[in-house]
Amino acid sequence: MEGGSISEVELLKRRASSFLELARYSLGRGLYDMAAFNAEQAAQLYLKATLLELVGDFPRTHSILYLLGELKRVSEAKVEDFVRRNKRRLHVLEDAYLTSRYFYKFFDREDAEDLVSVAEEVIRLCEELRRGVGKGEDA
Numbered sequence: 001m002e003g004g005s006i007s008e009v010e011l012l013k014r015r016a017s018s019f020l021e022l023a024r025y026s027l028g029r030g031l032y033d034m035a036a037f038n039a040e041q042a043a044q045l046y047l048k049a050t051l052l053e054l055v056g057d058f059p060r061t062h063s064i065l066y067l068l069g070e071l072k073r074v075s076e077a078k079v080e081d082f083v084r085r086n087k088r089r090l091h092v093l094e095d096a097y098l099t100s101r102y103f104y105k106f107f108d109r110e111d112a113e114d115l116v117s118v119a120e121e122v123i124r125l126c127e128e129l130r131r132g133v134g135k136g137e138d139a
Contacts, residue, residue: 012049016042016123023116027109035112036096039119040064043093047071050126054133064094064122074129082125089118 023038047067051058054074059066072079093115099105
């Protein structure tokens with residue numbers, strides 16, 4: 001492993017998993033704003049855990065797109081393709097950090113379902129990159 005201690009990486013991943021679980025729970029309870037916020041937190045923390053593990057550090061930002069940009073250091077082609085295919089959804093996920101708490105914006109069921117889905121896709125991308133690095137692959 002390059003970079004941070006395994007315990008810090010595992011702590012971030014565990015928190016990300018808890019936020020994803022809370023997002024799914026909130027979705028099931030009709031708490032769509034909270035589902036959106038928790039989905040964003042899950043993606044953000046998993047990206048940070050992945051950067052810490054594979055790069056050795058992560059920027060202190062809440063921007064999902066900025067964190068994905070940093071992840072290009074691991075695999076530019078895979079990350080660029082992911083961002084290109086999901087750019088609109090990623091912007092909405094990133095905006096959920098603030099809008100779900102502070103602004104007069106409401107998330108409906110469809111919004112929340114999509115944000116939970118894109119957060120899951122971000123986590124799958126991170127896992128794919130981790131497996132690839134472990135095998136010495138470079139996309």
